[in-house]
Amino acid sequence: MNVRPLQLPEWPALQSVLAQSFNVPENGWDTFRGRLGDENIFVIEQDGQVIGGCGLYRLGQYWQGRSVPLGGIGGVGVAPHMRGKGVARALMAGILQQLALEKVPVAGLFPATQRVYRSVGYEQSGERWCYQAPLSALASFRQEVEILPVDPMDPAIRSRYRPRHGNLDRSPAIWSRLGKPYVGRRYAWLLGEDGYVILGHSPQDTPHWDLEVVDYAAPSLPTARSLLSLLAGHRSLCDHLRWWGAPADPLLALFPEPVWSVTVAQRWMLRIVDVVGAFLGRGWPTGVEEELHLAITDGLLSQNQGNFVLSVGSQGAGVERGGEGRLSLDISALGPLYSGYFSASLLAELGKLRGDPESLALADRLFAAPTPWFREIY
Ligand SMILES: CC(C)(COP(=O)(O)OP(=O)(O)OC[C@H]1O[C@@H](n2cnc3c(N)ncnc32)[C@H](O)[C@@H]1OP(=O)(O)O)[C@@H](O)C(=O)NCCC(=O)NCCS
Numbered sequence: 001m002n003v004r005p006l007q008l009p010e011w012p013a014l015q016s017v018l019a020q021s022f023n024v025p026e027n028g029w030d031t032f033r034g035r036l037g038d039e040n041i042f043v044i045e046q047d048g049q050v051i052g053g054c055g056l057y058r059l060g061q062y063w064q065g066r067s068v069p070l071g072g073i074g075g076v077g078v079a080p081h082m083r084g085k086g087v088a089r090a091l092m093a094g095i096l097q098q099l100a101l102e103k104v105p106v107a108g109l110f111p112a113t114q115r116v117y118r119s120v121g122y123e124q125s126g127e128r129w130c131y132q133a134p135l136s137a138l139a140s141f142r143q144e145v146e147i148l149p150v151d152p153m154d155p156a157i158r159s160r161y162r163p164r165h166g167n168l169d170r171s172p173a174i175w176s177r178l179g180k181p182y183v184g185r186r187y188a189w190l191l192g193e194d195g196y197v198i199l200g201h202s203p204q205d206t207p208h209w210d211l212e213v214v215d216y217a218a219p220s221l222p223t224a225r226s227l228l229s230l231l232a233g234h235r236s237l238c239d240h241l242r243w244w245g246a247p248a249d250p251l252l253a254l255f256p257e258p259v260w261s262v263t264v265a266q267r268w269m270l271r272i273v274d275v276v277g278a279f280l281g282r283g284w285p286t287g288v289e290e291e292l293h294l295a296i297t298d299g300l301l302s303q304n305q306g307n308f309v310l311s312v313g314s315q316g317a318g319v320e321r322g323g324e325g326r327l328s329l330d331i332s333a334l335g336p337l338y339s340g341y342f343s344a345s346l347l348a349e350l351g352k353l354r355g356d357p358e359s360l361a362l363a364d365r366l367f368a369a370p371t372p373w374f375r376e377i378y
Contacts, residue, residue: 001087003094006033006041006053013050014043021077028182032075035173042098044078044091052078052087056095057378060169061106063339064283064369067169071099071273072378073109088116093300096120096273100301105277106338108270110377117269120300123332123352125270125339126166126372128244131252133260135211135241138232140256144222145192147230152179152188157196160217164246166339166372174376178215186214189230195223197230202242213243215375224254246373268374270335275304276319278338285366289313292362295325296334304331312366327355327363340369 006014011033019026033041036055043053057072073095078087099107108125111117150156158175168174178198179186188198195218202210211234218224228251231241242263245251252260272278275296291311298304309323327344329337333352336342344363347353355363 001044001046001051001090003042003044003091003098006038006043008038010043010045010050014041014053017050017052017079018075018077020080022075024182029075031180031182035176042091042095044087044094046082050079051082052076052091054091054095057171057173059171059174059378061108061374062163062165062167062169063281064165064285066281066283067163068106068278068281069104070168071095071104071107072168073107074378076109089119092117092120096271096300099273100303103274103277105272105274105281106270106335107273108268108378110266110268114269117271118332120271121298121331121335122269122271123335124267125335125341126374127247127265127267127341128373128375128377129247129249129262129266130242130244130264131249131260132240132242132263133255135232135235135238137255137257137259138228138241139235141225141229141232143226143229145195145226147192147226148190150188150190150196152186152198154188154190156190157188157198157215160190160194160196162217162219165370167374168376168378170376174378177378178376191218191226191230192220192223194219195227197227208237208239210240210242211238213241216243218251224251228254244375247371270339272304272331272334272338273301275308275331275334278334279308279310279317279319282317282338284312284317285368288365290362290366291323292359292366293323293326295328296331297329298331301331310366326359327353329353337363337367339372340367341372343367 015029018029040056043050054076055074059070059072060067061070186198186200190196197216198214200212200214218227294308307323307325309320311318333347344360
C-alpha cells in the first residue's frame with residue numbers, strides 16, 4: 001500500500017470513496033478539494049487502485065499565546081470493501097511520516113472512532129461543546145452598539161478573531177468552511193468596534209427553524225449584550241439557539257437564567273510529530289527557571305524516541321537530547337500533556353506516564369493551562 005498526494009486522474013475514485021464514507025453530497029467534495037489544494041489531498045493505493053484517502057488542513061494552533069503549525073487531518077475514508085484490513089492505519093502512518101519530513105510539529109483530528117488513531121499515537125487532547133438554549137430566554141437584551149451586515153467572508157471578520165489557548169490559527173480553508181458551508185448559506189454582521197457574528201440556519205420540517213451561531217467574537221460587554229439582542233430578534237420563528245463553545249463558555253455568563261443544555265461534547269485528538277519543534281514553538285509560563293527530564297517512546301517516528309531535557313526560563317524554551325529521563329511516557333501521552341488537557345499527575349493515574357513526585361509536580365506546573373478547545377471542525 002502506498003500513501004501519496006492525489007494525482008488528477010484519481011480524483012473520481014477518491015471522490016466516490018469519500019461520498020460513500022460521509023454524509024456530504026458528492027459535489028461537496030469538489031469544494032473540499034478546492035479549499036485544500038491537490039497537494040494536501042492524500043490517497044492510499046494498492047495495485048494502482050485508490051482504496052482510501054484524506055485531506056490535510058495546514059493550520060496553526062495557539063498554545064499559551066503562540067501559534068504552532070498543525071497538520072489537521074479531515075475526511076478520512078476507506079472504500080467499504082477494504083475496511084478492517086489496516087488501510088486507515090497505514091494511511092495515518094503515511095501522513096505522519098510525511099508531516100515529520102516537513103517538520104510540522106503537531107497533527108490533530110476529530111475521531112469518529114478512536115482505535116485507528118490511537119494505534120499511531122493520537123490521544124484525546126481537548127474538546128468543544130455544543131450548547132442549546134431557548135431564544136425566548138434572551139428577550140430582555142437591547143442593542144447597545146452599531147450592528148452592520150457584512151459578507152461572511154469579509155476580511156474585517158478575520159481581523160476581529162481573538163484566539164485563546166487551544167484555538168485554531170485559521171487558514172483560508174477554515175475561514176471558507178465558516179463562511180461558505182457545503183449546504184445552505186451564512187449571514188454575518190460586524191458588532192460595534194470589536195465583535196462579529198456569523199449565523200446559519202438549521203432547517204426543520206415546520207416553518208420554525210433553529211438558529212446556529214457558527215462563529216462570533218464579543219470581547220466587550222456592550223458588544224456581547226448587542227449580540228444576544230440580535231439573536232433574540234429571531235425568536236418569533238426560531239425556537240432554539242445553538243453554538244459550539246468552550247467548556248467554560250463566556251456567553252453563558254450573560255444568560256439571565258440557567259436554561260441551556262449541552263447537546264454534544266466532542267473530544268479532539270493530537271499527535272506530537274516533532275517533539276523538539278513542538279516544545280520550541282509553544283508559549284510557556286513566565287517567571288520560571290526549570291528543567292524537565294523526559295524519556296519518550298515512539299514506535300512510529302524514531303526522531304522522537306529517547307531522552308530529552310526541556311528547559312524553560314527567561315531566555316525562552318530550549319530542548320537538548322539526553323538527561324536523566326525522570327518522566328517516562330509514550331508519545332501518545334504527550335498530546336494531552338502538551339495541550340494542558342490532562343495534567344502529568346492525571347496521566348500518571350491513568351497509567352500513561354511514570355515519574356518521580358518532583359518531576360510530576362514540575363510537569364503539572366509547566367503545562368498548566370485553561371481547558372483547550374476550539375469552535376470549528378476540520
Ligand atoms: C473509520 C475507517 C476510516 C476505518 O478504516 P479501516 O481501514 O477499516 O481501519 P483499519 O482497518 O486500519 O483499523 C484500524 C483499527 O481501528 C479499528 N476500527 C476500524 N473501524 C472501526 C470502527 N468503525 N469502529 C471501531 N473500531 C474501528 C480496527 O478494529 C482496528 O483496530 P484493531 O487493530 O485494534 O482491531 C473506515 O471505517 C471508514 O472509512 N469509515 C467511514 C468514514 C469515517 O468514519 N471516517 C473517519 C472519520 S474520523
